[in-house]
Amino acid sequence: MDADLLDQFVETTGSTMAEAMKYLKLCDNDINAAVGCYFDPTVGRSSGMLGEQEAAVRAPIAAFTDQINEQVAVGRMGKRPSIVFEDGDLGAMFKAPTDISFVGTLETAKIKGRNRKKWLLVNVQDKDVFQSQLLNRDLWCLEDVRDVIERHFVFWQIFRDNLEGEHFVKFYKFTEFPCICIIDPNTGELLKQWGHISHMEFMKEMHDFTSRYRFESGTRRKSFDFYGMSRADMFKIEKPPVLEPPPALYPSSSSSSSSSSPSPPSSPEPDSDPDTTLEPAPAMPEVPADVQPGTVHVTFRLPDGARHTGVFQQDGGCSELYRWLTIYAQMEDFNVWTAFPRVLVSDDEDVSVLSVVGGGNRAMLIVSEKE
Numbered sequence: 001m002d003a004d005l006l007d008q009f010v011e012t013t014g015s016t017m018a019e020a021m022k023y024l025k026l027c028d029n030d031i032n033a034a035v036g037c038y039f040d041p042t043v044g045r046s047s048g049m050l051g052e053q054e055a056a057v058r059a060p061i062a063a064f065t066d067q068i069n070e071q072v073a074v075g076r077m078g079k080r081p082s083i084v085f086e087d088g089d090l091g092a093m094f095k096a097p098t099d100i101s102f103v104g105t106l107e108t109a110k111i112k113g114r115n116r117k118k119w120l121l122v123n124v125q126d127k128d129v130f131q132s133q134l135l136n137r138d139l140w141c142l143e144d145v146r147d148v149i150e151r152h153f154v155f156w157q158i159f160r161d162n163l164e165g166e167h168f169v170k171f172y173k174f175t176e177f178p179c180i181c182i183i184d185p186n187t188g189e190l191l192k193q194w195g196h197i198s199h200m201e202f203m204k205e206m207h208d209f210t211s212r213y214r215f216e217s218g219t220r221r222k223s224f225d226f227y228g229m230s231r232a233d234m235f236k237i238e239k240p241p242v243l244e245p246p247p248a249l250y251p252s253s254s255s256s257s258s259s260s261s262p263s264p265p266s267s268p269e270p271d272s273d274p275d276t277t278l279e280p281a282p283a284m285p286e287v288p289a290d291v292q293p294g295t296v297h298v299t300f301r302l303p304d305g306a307r308h309t310g311v312f313q314q315d316g317g318c319s320e321l322y323r324w325l326t327i328y329a330q331m332e333d334f335n336v337w338t339a340f341p342r343v344l345v346s347d348d349e350d351v352s353v354l355s356v357v358g359g360g361n362r363a364m365l366i367v368s369e370k371e
Contacts, residue, residue, distance in 0.1 A: 005031055006020045009024060009035065012130070015038065023038050036064055094133045095136060095141075096136055096140075097155070100140070102154050104156075106168055107360065109185070110186075110362075111185075113185030119154070119184070119191070119215060120182065120183040120185050121153035121154065121155050121156070121181075122158070122182075123135065123140075123178065124160055124168065124169060125177065125178050126177035131177075135178055135180075139197070144203065145199070148203070152210050154185070160177060173341055179193065180193070180195070180202075186362055187339065187362055187363060188357075188362065188363060189340060191213070192205070282327060282328060296312055296314050296353055296361050298311075298312055298321065298362075298365055299364045300336075300365055300367050302329060303368055310324050315353075317350060317351060318345055318347060318351045320349075321336055321347075322336065331367065334369055335367070335369075336365050336367055337365065338356065338363075342366070345365060
């Protein structure tokens, strides 16, 4: 018996190798009829067709309405054909989770995520890959998975071959499908990414993500895993400011107890030369809560971990990004990078801000010091 037919039957139905041999033998190695016979409730395993005393002339296979598309004959070295289930019992088993999936574009999904303070969970499917159908059957239909999605995520399922899917795959440079990822709806940053994943692994990853990330006031707060961090990463964590001692520790000499209280250590007088006095950095411009038409909100993550947000014109040059950081963040000798994929942002005024942020109205850029 053809080993490819056995493997395909087991992969499609989830049955054992022994069952695959029985059904294929019953249907004369017709994979279509064997799969339909396996899922047809009118032909159960308890029927006499598969018993030890099988009749010489078997009864005809009962009619069913299941449909299997895109089937091609392949050799041992060829690609396995994919199966798309549409109607009948098979269609219900592999049905897409339309009741929990958001209908719309990526930008409208981000807006819904920001309004409800939820992360964006995206599932990119490929009709030519059977693992995509298995996600519908083995993951998205489970109650505990749906509960996690309802509480923490806006779920968006798309196919890679439609217009929105092509734009999403091209922007985030996905090459393997199916793909599951988590997107920050405020910045569009790719936070997590998986391929085909089992139920137990998915729940473990969701527990880890929701325990370490909190959606708060439009930003994400991360709890640092010090055991998994290098020394260089630890020094990058923003430290709390050092508090000055209260004035009561060093009372003035006019106090009645000045004779018994120690005097504060003397410090050199500050240089009063106005030419050598550093001017303080100007106050950060206020950022409106809503993005105005023709503008984009860019959040910069500085080398010390601090974050500042500025408003820029979409058709403005990228030189404005460098000028803003020089004035308001007091940065010198630095580079600006996109968050994902990591690409150096040019300081050329002929390169528009819109081309850097990828067409959205919110983005995050990484600032690093030049080596």
